[in-house]
Amino acid sequence: MNRAExxxxxxxxxxxxxxxxxxxxxxxxxxxxxxVLGQLMFHRVAGVAxxxxxxxxxxxxxxxxxxxxLKAVYESACEKTKSFMEAVDSLAEVLNGTNVPxxxxxxxxxxxxxxxxxxxSNDVDVLLNTKDIDAVSSALYAHGFVQGHIRNxxxxxATRLELIQSRMTRGETVPFYKEMALPHMQFAExxxxxxxxxxxxxxxxxxxxxxxxxxxxxxxxxxxxxDKYDFxxxxxxxxxxxxxxxxxxxxNRDLSLYKFMDIYMLLYDWDDEDYKKLLNAALDTDLEADLxxxxxxxxxxxxxxxxxxxxxxxxxxxxxPGIELVLHQxxxxxxxxxxxxxxxDLLKRLFSPYRSIDLIPDNNEKGSD
Numbered sequence: 189m190n191r192a193e194x195x196x197x198x199x200x201x202x203x204x205x206x207x208x209x210x211x212x213x214x215x216x217x218x219x220x221x222x223x224v225l226g227q228l229m230f231h232r233v234a235g236v237a238x239x240x241x242x243x244x245x246x247x248x249x250x251x252x253x254x255x256x257x258l259k260a261v262y263e264s265a266c267e268k269t270k271s272f273m274e275a276v277d278s279l280a281e282v283l284n285g286t287n288v289p290x291x292x293x294x295x296x297x298x299x300x301x302x303x304x305x306x307x308x309s310n311d312v313d314v315l316l317n318t319k320d321i322d323a324v325s326s327a328l329y330a331h332g333f334v335q336g337h338i339r340n341x342x343x344x345x346a347t348r349l350e351l352i353q354s355r356m357t358r359g360e361t362v363p364f365y366k367e368m369a370l371p372h373m374q375f376a377e378x379x380x381x382x383x384x385x386x387x388x389x390x391x392x393x394x395x396x397x398x399x400x401x402x403x404x405x406x407x408x409x410x411x412x413x414x415d416k417y418d419f420x421x422x423x424x425x426x427x428x429x430x431x432x433x434x435x436x437x438x439x440n441r442d443l444s445l446y447k448f449m450d451i452y453m454l455l456y457d458w459d460d461e462d463y464k465k466l467l468n469a470a471l472d473t474d475l476e477a478d479l480x481x482x483x484x485x486x487x488x489x490x491x492x493x494x495x496x497x498x499x500x501x502x503x504x505x506x507x508x509p510g511i512e513l514v515l516h517q518x519x520x521x522x523x524x525x526x527x528x529x530x531x532x533d534l535l536k537r538l539f540s541p542y543r544s545i546d547l548i549p550d551n552n553e554k555g556s557d
Contacts, residue, residue: 189227192217194535197227200237201449202490203306204456208244215246221254227539231445234258235265236306264372266305271370273299273407279312279378280411286327288320289398290412293381293422297413298450300406307446311363311377315414317395318382321361328378333364338375343367359383393473397422417462417469420454423447424482425475432481434520434527437544442518445489445538451482452490455497463500477514480504484515488534518547526550 196214199207228234238258241247247255276296283290295309316324325335336345346354346362354362364378382394400415413419427447436442455462470479480501487497504511516529527547529537537543 189223189539190219191535193219193224193227194539196224197231197233197237197445197539198489198491198535200228200240201233201445202452203236203240203243203303204453206240206244208246211241211244211246212249215249221251225254225257228258229261232308233445233449234261235308236449238262239303239306262305265308268308268372269299269304271368271373272309274370275368275373275376276312276411277406277408279314279376280406280409282327282331283314283324283411284409286320286323288323289317289401290320290324291315291398291401291414292411293414293419294426294450296411297404297419300404302453307449311379313379313381315381315394315397317398321355321380321382324380325361325364328364328366331366333366333378335362335364337363338365338377341374343375416454417466420451420466421469421473421475421479423450423454425478427451428478428481428514432514432518434518434522434544437518437547440541440543442543443538448482448486448489451486452492455483455486455492455494458494458496460496460499463496467500467503476504476508477511480508480511481514485534489538517550 192214196211196219199211199214225234228237234257238247239262241250241255241258272295276292276299279296280292291314293313293315295307296312296314298307299309314324334343334345335351336343338344343365351362354360359382361380364380365375366378367374368376397414397418400418401412402415403410403412414422430436431442433442458466466479470476483497483501486492487494487501513528515534516532518527518529519525520527526549528550529543529546530548531537531546537546540546
């Protein structure tokens with residue numbers, strides 16, 4: 189994949205400030221539209237690319253098959269998101285009936301923030317206090333949900349051992365499923381989280397986050413999510429964990445463009461005060477590295493020209509000298525080794541299907557405990 193193709197993919201994702209002239213210029217560089225289409229599909233951003241081309245009036249410049257494929261994905265995304273929002277509404281009614289504090293994470297809130305068809309979600313993540321897991325689980329069971337796994341479009345109930353192991357080692361329950369038979373959604377999936385990491389937390393962080401949660405309007409009811417700064421910080425932490433753990437790199441699931449697009453969308457019109465509050469939230473939860481990684485990558489990929497964002501990154505660099513190293517490190521908890529990318533080219537890394545072969549042992553770092 190050449191540089192023009194990489195840049196075109198990114199330009200088609202900058203829906204907040206699309207540059208029609210740049211898109212037209214990159215298109216004229218003889219890009220392989222099949223390659224661009226494949227990357228848009230792979231990174232789950234084809235819907236927003238179609239909307240961007242429609243908004244800029246440039247759709248007709250592209251090959252018919254390119255246009256037709258993008259349109260099909262966009263229309264499918266619209267229908268899938270409508271089904272997803274119906275499932276979120278249904279879940280919110282169940283959760284509201286329990287009278288326990290909760291917050292919907294990631295897609296459960298983002299599906300209402302994005303224009304329809306720009307982004308899809310596959311499951312609903314719910315953050316809860318550990319003590320409330322049983323009450324919410326009982327409510328879900330009472331409304332027809334079953335814990336288990338989907339195999340060959342069939343729901344297989346989880347074993348007792350699986351239920352116990354997930355709670356003890358993953359910081360979340362085995363997923364709950366309910367057959368919905370909605371367009372593009374046979375099953376609704378719900379994951380109950382009681383930790384920001386992979387194990388149960390005893391330091392009260394989750395409780396503090398839930399105390400600051402905010403209420404928002406769903407389609408037919410209301411729901412709760414994290415406050416705007418905690419929400420962004422959670423996205424950054426989730427992105428950072430997957431991008432810098434060897435198992436995710438080897439599965440080629442470490443870097444997904446739509447995750448950076450989420451952050452770009454949420455931060456687009458932030459000012460100095462917003463970044464100050466975000467930094468304070470990161471310092472309180474010891475997530476400076478997570479925040480730095482996500483903000484730096486997002487700024488570079490989406491060409492964000494924000495002095496407030498630049499100053500936030502500079503603050504983290506001054507506060508933690510050497511924090512820039514996290515941009516190129518990957519840790520393997522199994523072997524307790526740390527690796528680093530030989531190349532620092534972020535665009536090349538994002539679009540490479542063979543990232544893991546660019547990793548070399550980082551002899552200056554020790555693996556994480």
